[in-house]
Amino acid sequence: MIKSFLTKDEFSTKKDLFQNAKWGSYLILPLHDNPKGKLKMSRQEAIDIILKKQDESGKNVFAYENIDASDLSDILTSRCKNRNDFVDQYHISCKLKQICFSEKNASKEEYVEVKDIHLYYFPESELAFLTILLVNQDFSVDNFYELINPGYMLDYDKVQGLKEEFCVEIKEKILDDILKELNFDIYIMDDTTDIFRESYWLNAAFVATRFNELKTLERVTYNAHRLIPIDSAFEDSSEKDIVYVSGARDVKQMDYGWGCCISSQSISYVYGDKAKIKEDVKAEPISVELIWKRVKCDLLLTIIALFQKYVCVQINDLIYEKVKSAGNKEENIREIKRTVLKVRAYETYTPSQISCWNNVCEIYRLLLEINGVNDYMRDIQEKVNLLDEELERASAERENKLMNIITLFGALSIIASVLTIVDFIKGSPIDMGIVSLAITAVVVGVIAKMVGSRKKH
Incomplete structure (x- = not known):
């Protein structure tokens, strides 16, 4: 419901600043083996080939990048910095068509465009995530609600058509061209699935202020979660599956710099100005580079949490295939146990192992909880116990x-x-x-x- 607030709280007094918030959303697509294709070499060999690919101007279209894991624990940081260890990060140079919302010959163009593409690859499990930054031409939040969550009163057919065109672009120009040798496809149930709804989103809003009250942070991050202008006076008490986390309060300025709203489909951040160490420090103007600079550590944390989910899905698929097969049952059971042991020992991290910062650990814990990773783990352990009993019998x-x-x-x-x-x-x-x-x-x-x-x- 929409309300008017008579009391001049922080949300009201900073409404003008919130109206000028800048916006960007990262679409996070989980990838897995393409069942219709065939991997003709090891994925590491495929990556070595892709690293040599160039566009018409002679520029590399796929490049390895050092991961910024400064928010993570020392152990995890060292593993992220070693190539072919835990996770590798690659930048993809590929121009995709704009998602145009304006009608032909309109006086003002309205479009969302792709500005940044990365691939996160986990060598041990051979899982990957494709991240795509979407921004408006003026860095506003306009059209994002229509694009991601079309409502019953909207022109759904038009929006659906735009999304389908965008998905075709991703498949033809990235998965089937630049990344062809990796034989990856988007992790969805079937071709009719809406990948925008089945994927995960990291939304980021930037404002030229800091926050005195946690209540203000919760309101603006909730609006970011709902993909509406963060100055909106909007509430919805029916939504129960969301939680909030904020940065620590600055001891000198007595304010907060950022906060986030976490749900099963997205994590939405609102970033304020950095704490002023010197009075003459000026805020950087919004740009794609600034968005990446501010978001990259939080994006990595989200990717690691989602990886825990999809590696569990991968193990469940393995258990199903091995139990279903008519081969050597005992050897199949032992292979499953070896896979589970490797994942639990080498690729699974508890919240306390993620970072020395409590709020970072809390975000990770909540991402695992809300995305059902803990339930997945328990389910796998129960299945392994049943397989143990079968092996003993x-x-x-x-x-x-x-x-x-x-x-x-x-x-x-x-x-x-x-x-x-x-x-x-x-x-x-x-x-x-x-x-x-x-x-x-x-x-x-x-x-x-x-x-x-x-x-x-």
């Missing part, structure tokens, strides 16, 4: 069969020995009767043991 059954075979051969050996003795003594009928009873007792005992073993399982 199969092992016990195999041992039983082996013992039965050994027992049977032992019985036959005894019978053969007794027959040898009979042949040797060739005694009276009484002696022969005693020997026959002994043989019968041995055979009955062996059979009883084998039957008992089968009943046990």
Whole structure:
């Protein structure tokens, strides 16, 4: 509902500053193996080939970049800085068409355009994320709600057509051209899925002020989450699945520099001015470079959290395929356990391991919780426990069969020995009767043991 607020709180007094907020949104697309294609070499070999690709002007279209992991823990920072270790970051130079909202021959053009593209690649699990920065021509939030969350009163067919054209651009110019050798496709259920809704978003708004009250931060970050101007007097008490995190309060200026609103589909930041160490420091004008400079650490944190989710999805897919297959069940179970062990030991991080900054750890913890990563982990552990039980049962059954075979051969050996003795003594009928009873007792005992073993399982 829309309200008018009579009291002059911080939100009201800074409304003019909030009206001039600048905006950019990162679309985060999870990638996986293209089921319709075939990987013709290792992905590392494919990356080496792609690094040599150039455009018509002779400029490289794919370049490795050093990761800025300054907000992360020392251990994670070292792993991010080593190529082919935990995660690698690449910049992609590719010009995509504008998403044009204005009608032909309109007096004013309205369009959203792509300004920055990156690939985050996790070598161990061979998962990747494509990030695409979308901005308006004037860095406003206009048209983003229509683009990402079309409502029932909007011209949905037109917006859907624009999105489909944009998705075709991504596939033809990036996935099937620049990244062709990697054989990646967008991680969606089927071709009819709306990738804008199924993907994750990092929204970023920039304002030329700082914040005295957490309540103000929550209001502007909630508006950013809803993809509306952050000065809007909008509330919605029905939305329960959102949480807020802010930066620490500056001890000298007694204010806050940033805050974010986290949901299952997006994380929305509002960045204020940096704390003034010197009075003559001026705020930088908005630019794509400034957006990337401010957002890159938060984007990396979001990517790492989403990776935890999709590596769990990958393991679930592996469990399904291996259990379904008719091959060596025990070897399949062992392969699943090895994969789970590798991921848990090498690629999974708890919130306390992520950063020395409490608010960074809290954002990561909430991203895991809201995106269901903890539930995924528990589900996988339960499945592994069931597979362990199946492995133990199969092992016990195999041992039983082996013992039965050994027992049977032992019985036959005894019978053969007794027959040898009979042949040797060739005694009276009484002696022969005693020997026959002994043989019968041995055979009955062996059979009883084998039957008992089968009943046990």
